[in-house]
Amino acid sequence: MRWSRYFWHTSKEDPADAEAPSHRLLIKGGFIKQVSSGIYEFTPPGVRVLRKVENIVRKEMDRSGAQEVLLTVLNPAELWKETGRWDLYGRELFTLKDRNGRDYCLGPTHEEEITDLVRSFVNSYRQLPIILYQIQVKFRDEKRSRFGLIRGREFIMKDAYSFDTDEMSAMFSYENMKFAYDRIFKKLRLKTLMVEASVGAIGGISSHEFVVLTDYGEARVAYCETCGYAANAEIVKLPKPQEEVEEEKPLQKVHTPNTDTIEKLSSYLNVPPQKIIKALLYIVEGNRPFLFLIRGDRNIDENKVEALLGTDNFRLAQEEEIWQLLRTKKGFVGPFNLPSHFKVYWDNSTYGIKNTVIALNEPDYHYVGANPGRDFSYGEFVDVCQVEDKDPCPKCGSPLKVSKGLELGHIFLLGTRYSQPMRAYYRDPQGEEKPIIMGCYGIGISRCISALVEQCHDDKGIKWPTPVAPFELDLICINTSDQEQKDVAEKLYTLALEYGIEAIYDDREESPGFKFADADLCGFPYRIVIGKKVKEGKVEIQNRHTGERWDADIEKAIQEVKVLIEEDKK
RNA sequence: CGGGGUGUAGCUCAGGUGGCAGAGCGUUGGCUUUGGGAGCCAAAGGCCGCAGGUUCAAGUCCUGCCACCCCGACCA
Structure with a gap:
């Protein structure tokens, strides 16, 4: 490709509203352009990267025995009503009507459609198992899109679905995909971590996420460097700690004005936060009060609360509600003299605490030197505590590490969540009708591009791994008005193409510095x-990755580069 | 959906107390230059996010709306 004729336009300035490095560099490097919030166009070089990522995924999916299909973007509402998701999916679903007033949505995922396809052809156990996949655009009206391709409202995804006769066979399909994902991320040169994930309220059987550790991700991941345990932080169970050993001090009621936060209370009394019991009042389903008690230095993980309560319809009580229910203020809520309809849960972190500070539902007062058994009694213990660095690993007890992670892949053993309501049945050898066991497997293709940039960049620009680079080789002619240099450049360009190298020849009438800066930015x-x-x-x-540079004979240069490229792609 | 921020040239931004619309980069033409975003000369380029209002006069003040970014909530 000759750059002078190529539709590739980089920018000297950083884009004004891009924060994440991948977002900034993909725009600055002219790979994508924003059209609207969470909606991006790909330019020719952007498409080159995209196709390479897609093809690596495609090749490994094919290798695993999965078969490619192409489902529709425009989905009729009827299919979604069969599984109840037309209403359940909520406002994240982009919906529209045709000229006759019939309802459609832009597919955010395709369990319904693929199940419809399979049920219309599969009748017998002899036709199973089968895995189908597609690479296609998805639409989700996210509450908050952000960080460029990391979270878009329109994005490209590889989604696969497995269909099996029984759970044993389904587990096999699931394991097959797990291995395929491992190979895919290795080939993409993405350092991913496979973590156990929440199976969710739908009642799946097993679920794993493939994440890269980066600040620009939405998941919290906990992992153990000792035993290799790794999980989404929201499912890591925290046990009761050891009982504290301390002589019990007398109980005192202390005047503590203006201490509506743990920080203020801690500094007012000169007591560390972990010696305070924090009480949080939640309102569940609009009117049921639930009191959660947790150690003052810890936070509640609302994902755990959701799993405990079995609903996501809960929120922290407002100041007025606290007053109406308990005649006290925020910061002075405690487990004493509660109305009988209150449900009280003690987080494991409060177990065995001694000489603690605890509120008594009286504004501006706290108990100091409170001890369990003597001054208050525990109730039901639960685990709703947010996992932090150095918490014990549930497998081996070593200190965990907690990082932000970006979810690139998610595999899910679904069971009969979709096959049952959609009557996707097969006949077993005994002639009995049974629901197909399903699994679904996603990879965010466009998100992988962002993840690659997050992992491979420096202050000058992107450093694409060779297998996904838009071009493998950039030819720069320093002085375009020097005929001898120009002839050599032309010759090497032609030779590179003959060798099958994906080369771009920077033949633009620009200064050397300009071309070097673009080369660094674009990451060849x-x-x-x-x-x-x-x-x-x-x-x-x-070499962009190592920064090495060396002289080579004109005649041998292309061959030398070819060898290096092939080595990289192995 | 709550909180914060930003909308002025293609891009990045400046435009106290209201008084002629600005710069750098980019673009076009010309000359010079060629190993890290070159220099000089000339030119083009604007619904100041939109709609109301106040005023002799609004990019600037007031009201409403819209869009985008960031934090939070949410996230098969």
Whole structure:
């Protein structure tokens, strides 16, 4: 490709509203352009990267025995009503009507449609198992799109679905996909971590996420470097700690004005937060009060609360509600003299605490030196505590590490959640009708591009791994008005194409510095610079990843680069 | 959906107390230059997010709306 004729436009300035490095560099490097919030166009070089990622995924999916299909973007509402998701999916679903007033949605995922496809052809156990997949655009009207391709409202996804006769066979399909995902992320040169994930309210059987550790992700991941345990933080169980051993001090009621937060109370009394019991009043389903008690230095993980309560319809009580229910203020809520309809849960973190500070539902007062058994009694213990760094690993007890993670893949053993309501049945060898056991497996293709940039960049720009680079080699002619240099550049460009190297020839009438800056920004793994040294029969080869540069004979340079590229792609 | 921020040239931004619409980069033409976003000269380029209002006069003040970004909530 000759750059002078190529539709590729980089920017010298950082884009004004891009924060995440991947978002900034993909826009600055001219790979994508924003059209609306969470909606991006791909330019020709952007498409080149996208296709490479897609093809790596496609190849490994094919290798696993999955078969590619292409479902529709425009989905009729009827299918979604069969599973109840037309109403359950909520406002995240983009919906529209046709000219006759019939309802449609833009597919956010395709369990319904694929199940419809399979049920219309599969009748017998002899036709199973089967795995189908597609690479296609998805639409989700996210409450908050952000960070460029990391969370878009329109994005490209590989979604696969497995269909099996029984759970044993389904587990096999699931394991098959797990291995395929491992290979895919290795080939993409993405350092992912496979973590156990929440099976969700739907009642799936097993679920794993493939995440990259980056600040620009939405998941919290806990992992153990000792035993290899890794899980989404929301499902990591925290046990009761050891009982504290301390002599019990007398109980005192202390005047503590203006201490509506743990920080203020802690500094007012000069007591560390972990010696305070924090009480949080939640309102469940609009009117049921639930009191959660947790150690003052810990936070509630609302995902755990949701799993405990079996509903996501809960929120912290407002100031007025606290007053109406308990005649006290925020910061002075405690487990004493509660009305009988209150449900009280003690987080494990409060177990065995001694000489603690605890509120008594009287504004501006706290108990100090309170002890369980003597001054208050525990009730039901639960685990709703947010996992933090150094919490014990549930497998081996070593300290866990907690990081933010970006979810690139999610595999899910679904069971009969979709096959049952949609009557996707098969006949077993005894002639009995049974629901197909399903699994679903997603990879965020466009999100992978962002993840690659997050993992491979420096302050000058992107450093694409060779297998996904838009071009493998950039040829830079320093002085375009020097005929000798130009001839060598042309010759090497033609030769590179003959060798099957994906090369871009920067033949633009620009200064050398301009071309170097673009080369760094756009992230080509290799660069050949044709400059003054052509008089000595030499050109310079540069490696974007290592920063190494060395002279090579004009005749041998392309061959040398070809070897390096092939090595990278192995 | 709550909180914060930003909308002025293609891009990045400046435009106290209301008084002629600005810069740098980019673009076009010309000359010079060629190993890290070159220099000089000239030119083009604007619904100041939209709609109302106040005023002799609004990019600037007031009201409403819209869009985008960030934090939070949410996230098969």
